[in-house]
Amino acid sequence: MNDLSTYAKLPESFYKRPKVVAVARDLLGKYLITNVEGAITVGKIVETEAYCGRNDKACHASRGMTKRTTTMYETGGVAYIYLCYGVHHLFNVVTNEEGLADAVLIRALEPVHNIEEMQRRRKNVPYTRLTAGPGTLSQALGINTSLNGYSLTSEKIWIAEKNRQQSFVIDSDRRVGVDYAGEDALLPWRFFISGNTFVSVPKRIQ
């Protein structure tokens, strides 16, 4: 890492705030960093989705605590990682106080540091597809379910900000792949940096 000192790790208080939608917006432009398999990789967060444990049928925790969702009920500032379709490891940021199961799904990153390692892990797919989706970004950063429950103030996986953050425009839209949630599928709880090329494209409009 050439200049890790320019990154400031976000404190626990950032995650424990009560409004998961606000945290989802504020995570845009921040940096997700992993130190696993002997490599540090960094990506800028460019797309997120908010999930609320109460009154949101799209949220895994909407019908109470289960074996899978126990992590979501932990205190804000830990990772909730689960296996999707038996293939993809999806990474979420748990927010709010313990017992309130809110989380933010990280849907896309812009590669920032150690792109060579990301390309190795991603089997040399084109640069533009390195981290443009929730499953692919986990592969690029070496994230899997062994990190489920890890603190995001740990030394293995964390989120940081830079002293000077460039300004950007935030767009919002309905969340991807949650049609089963009825009217909650219409909530505009997907947030992304306007115009960023790494924002994932929902299949239905490709």
Add this chain to the structure above:
DNA sequence: TCTAAGATGGGT
């Protein structure tokens, strides 16, 4: 126990 479905992604 059994089984359908899933917060995806890559190929045809």
Add this chain to the structure above:
DNA sequence: CCCATCTTAGAA
């Protein structure tokens, strides 16, 4: 459009 791949959740 199809399918990989496997855990989970809810039913039986």
